[in-house]
Amino acid sequence: MTDFAALQAAVLKGNRNDVKDIVQQAIDNQEDINAILDRGMIPAMREIGERFSRNEAYVPELLIAARAMQAGLTLLEPLIAASGRKTLGKVAVGTVKGDLHDIGKNLVAIMLKGAGYDVLDLGVNCDIGKFEEAVAQGASILACSSLLTTTMPYMKEVVEHFKGRKVKIIIGGAPVTQDYADEIGADGYGEDANGAVKIVDKLFQEA
Ligand code: B12
Structure with a gap:
């Protein structure tokens, strides 16, 4: 036992x-x-x-x-x-283009894995091509991290690129806020790694 x-x-x-x-x-x-x-x-x-x-x-x-x-x-x-255990779903996590900060992104990846999700860690400096590859590999949520005010706008480019597709985009990182997520039309925002799990849980429940 x-x-x-x-x-x-x-x-x-x-x-x-x-x-x-x-x-x-x-x-x-x-x-x-x-x-x-x-x-x-x-x-x-x-x-x-x-x-x-x-x-x-x-x-x-x-x-x-x-x-x-x-x-x-x-x-x-x-x-x-x-x-053949089924995971709760596949999530790709990456720090966006131009940004090399990965400590927070790694925590988000770890917590999602710990919560039972299949996680594709795309690393840092991720361009849209990398996110596209993740979608091709079955990711239905893309979790974008940014620590620089200069790289935050790239999240908007990611959101706009995937507009109208089945994939959901969530965003986070120290300078990112719920207001910014609403402004760029992201599907969710999390203040910390635990917030990332909560928003991913919610999006998969709604799917
Ligand atoms: C460590 C660090 C570095 C390290 C990065 C090491 C690494 N492997 O990551 C190094 C030294 C390389 C670095 C470099 C730079 N840095 Co730096 N760095 C930091 C520092 C001190 C800590 C960041 C960190 O790891 N925090 C701890 C983690 C756990 O927190 P977090 O990343 O916020 O993540 C949490 C949440 O935000 C959230 N989260 C994160 N991502 C996501 C994603 C999703 C989807 C969700 C839901 C949640 C979520 O969950 C995480 C866990 O709770 C910050 C200062 C700070 N207080 O933030 C500056 C800081 C981010 N850096 C800064 C700068 C300017 C730079 C440089 C440009 C410096 C330079 N002149 O070269 C370069 C940029 C390099 C590049 N192109 O990316 C500035 C940014 C200012 C701004 N307004 O944009 C900061 C704020 C420092 C400052 N006060 O000036 N940096």
Whole structure:
């Protein structure tokens, strides 16, 4: 019997070795993979995201929890691929053209992965061509990050490029606001990585 509470606590504390041990034991005991993810690791990543939004946890804690989550995911990945587990949906995350800041974008990618989404990380300096490739690979939401006031207008170009298509665009980054998202016609805005998960949840529910 897997101790899901212990697994959640280990992810929350960022205790990588405990996460690995519990996940390996669960695999050895032929525990259901979905249960390991849905009752253990994913709720813990969502909880750390909530704490981060409430300023009860900070970037280092988020990164340590994510590293622990990744250690467990590495053990599970071959089994997930073999089981054909359905993810909640595919989201591409990228920092827009001209912008090389990636810390926030990485957190957004980690939190979305932790929340059960299939994430394509497009990296930094993403032009429309890169976003197009992601759509061709099945991404139905494009999450654009910008940290510079000079690169924010590129988000508008991305929104305009995909206007009328089935793909949704969400935006974020320190200088970005809900007002700006409304102004350029983006489908959503998130203040932080947890906000990104919330808006992606909402858009997939509406789809
Ligand atoms: C670290 C940093 C750098 C590092 C980047 C390292 C890296 N690998 O990312 C380096 C040193 C390379 C750098 C370079 C530059 N930087 Co810089 N940098 C910063 C700094 C200090 C922190 C940014 C950061 O990582 N924050 C922490 C993360 C966790 O927060 P975040 O990115 O905001 O992300 C969160 C949310 O915004 C949100 N989010 C982010 N993306 C998305 C996307 C979606 C879809 C959603 C929903 C949410 C979301 O979730 C995240 C997690 O909560 C900021 C200052 C600041 N306080 O923001 C300046 C800052 C952004 N930089 C600035 C500048 C000017 C530059 C340079 C132009 C400097 C220069 N003259 O060379 C270059 C630009 C290089 C380029 N072309 O991109 C300015 C921008 C000013 C402006 N108004 O545009 C800032 C604000 C500093 C300042 N006060 O002047 N920088």
